[in-house]
Amino acid sequence: MAAMTIARLARAGGVGVETVRYYQRRGLLQTPQRSVAIGHGGSIRRYDELDVQKLRFIRAAQAAGFTLEEIAELIELDATDDRARARALANERVAALDLKIAELETARAALRRLARECESGSVGPCPILISFERA
Numbered sequence: 001m002a003a004m005t006i007a008r009l010a011r012a013g014g015v016g017v018e019t020v021r022y023y024q025r026r027g028l029l030q031t032p033q034r035s036v037a038i039g040h041g042g043s044i045r046r047y048d049e050l051d052v053q054k055l056r057f058i059r060a061a062q063a064a065g066f067t068l069e070e071i072a073e074l075i076e077l078d079a080t081d082d083r084a085r086a087r088a089l090a091n092e093r094v095a096a097l098d099l100k101i102a103e104l105e106t107a108r109a110a111l112r113r114l115a116r117e118c119e120s121g122s123v124g125p126c127p128i129l130i131s132f133e134r135a
Helices: 006-013 017-025 049-063 068-080 083-117 127-134
Strands: 034-037 042-045
Touching (some): 006 017, 006 049, 017 049, 049 068, 068 083, 083 127
Antiparallel strands (some): 034 042
16 A cells, blocks of 8 residues: 555544544654655655554554553564563453453343333332432
8 A cells, every 4th residue: 555644544544533643642653754745835744554554453452442551552562572461461451341341240230120120010110210310
């Protein structure tokens, strides 16, 4: 793929231009030097396929639940091939996801119970509404 503008990079990565700029400010993506744009009267930053790959990596890591700080560390680890630390970060993320799943399962069970208690034939105020009023 030929050199591309930031807009094209953003499209290729499935994000907006401001997201690319934010990742650059956070140090996750490099900001390339400006090159002279013939016929445009100015200079343009050009990105390549490696930038697209890194952008996609960042998005995939976010989808897996990693924070931007953890993603920055993963990017640094890629250069050092520190598999032990990368595995430790992944295991920490799995533990956090397990905790979140347990919380969601508890919430689902509570909502199911409240929905059963709020059947159409029951009388009095709806337990679901009462439950949320107390929160």
